[in-house]
Amino acid sequence: MPNPFDDEAGVFLVLKNPVGQYSLWPQFANVPDGWSVALGPEARGKCIDYINDNWKHMRPLDPELPSS
Template identity: 30%
Template sequence: MSERNEEDTREYRVVVNDEEQYSLWERDKPLPAGWYERGVTGSRSECLAHIAEVWTDMRPLSLRRRMAQSAGGTEERGGAR
């Protein structure tokens, strides 16, 4: 059986960086610098479902802020950490 066909039984966690970009990371591996836990753990599909629900604007935070500033508004940080 190929690795692709094997069931993934690993546990993952949802992580986010300072630009409010989301990813998932294996729970038992140390996080890379600049990434923080969001408090959501589970299977790969559960974590991806959570990310799909909460990450509705793919633009990095710095871009959203620049765009809001140039439009005359303000964009507050969404509390990524």
């Protein structure tokens, strides 16, 4: 079974969690608890571009600190 995350023709969402991490997510799959849709549904490439443009720090944000 092919990995749905690698489907170049698939339709995806960009998810974001409360600590500022992003995830590419297939549109057909349920959004996990604690994650919200930041973009989509869109083509895979557009979602990856969005993640690259918006996720500047790989380390999770500290949820106890105020956001800037």
